[in-house]
Amino acid sequence: MKLFPMPCMLLVLFGVLCAGCTGNSPAGPGLPVTPIPTAAAAVTTTAVTMTQPNLSLGAQYLYKSYSFSGQNITFNEQIRIDDPSWAIVYTVLPLSDNPQNCWFAMTVTNLDTQKNQTFTWTYINDTYQQYPMYTPGLYQFAMTGTLVKVDLTMAKRLP
Numbered sequence: 628m629k630l631f632p633m634p635c636m637l638l639v640l641f642g643v644l645c646a647g648c649t650g651n652s653p654a655g656p657g658l659p660v661t662p663i664p665t666a667a668a669a670v671t672t673t674a675v676t677m678t679q680p681n682l683s684l685g686a687q688y689l690y691k692s693y694s695f696s697g698q699n700i701t702f703n704e705q706i707r708i709d710d711p712s713w714a715i716v717y718t719v720l721p722l723s724d725n726p727q728n729c730w731f732a733m734t735v736t737n738l739d740t741q742k743n744q745t746f747t748w749t750y751i752n753d754t755y756q757q758y759p760m761y762t763p764g765l766y767q768f769a770m771t772g773t774l775v776k777v778d779l780t781m782a783k784r785l786p
Contacts, residue, residue: 682714682757683785690780695731695772696722704768705738706781708760716757716780719748723774726750731772733779739764748775759784 693702721729727750736743746758770777 682716682759684714684716684780685783685785687780687782688713690782691778693770693772693777693779694722695775695777698773699771700773701769701771703770705765706768707765708763708781710783711761711763712784712786713760713763714757714782714784715746715760716755716782717748718778719754719756720776720778721750721754721774722776729772729774731770731775731777733771734769735760736767736769737762737764738767 688706688708689704691704715733715735717731717733719729719731723729729750731748732745733747734743734745740762746756748754748756768781770779
């Protein structure tokens with residue numbers, strides 16, 4: 628029996644040495660070591676733009692260009708829409724070197740139901756805008772703007 632305690636103690640001592648429990652660390656035993664900062668990996672971001680699908684247009688109710696060459700110029704149009712599936716599409720061209728001075732707004736009023744919607748454009752929006760519409764009837768379009776040219780199309784939507 629006296630032969631087994633000595634090899635057992637040697638195995639324990641060998642295990643302690645292998646585990647690193649006897650090393651001298653500058654922080655002392657049991658104290659946390661402050662990590663050394665490392666350079667962060669470069670992160671590349673990619674901008675993803677969500678665009679609405681282009682509407683397929685059929686027969687046109689209106690295709691006209693309007694020039695808002697001064698301050699707060701207004702145009703009005705009245706059109707009867709006979710199809711429940713139609714769209715308003717317009718493209719805005721700023722007429723000023725400073726696009727912050729340019730804006731456009733259009734209020735669309737269904738004269739049968741007296742419901743209206745307002746669509747606006749400022750320099751932070753895309754110059755091409757399209758809006759699907761769903762109710763036939765007699766409509767009035769009141770457009771106002773400053774220093775822009777607007778190409779406006781109102782047409783039936785194709786499936």
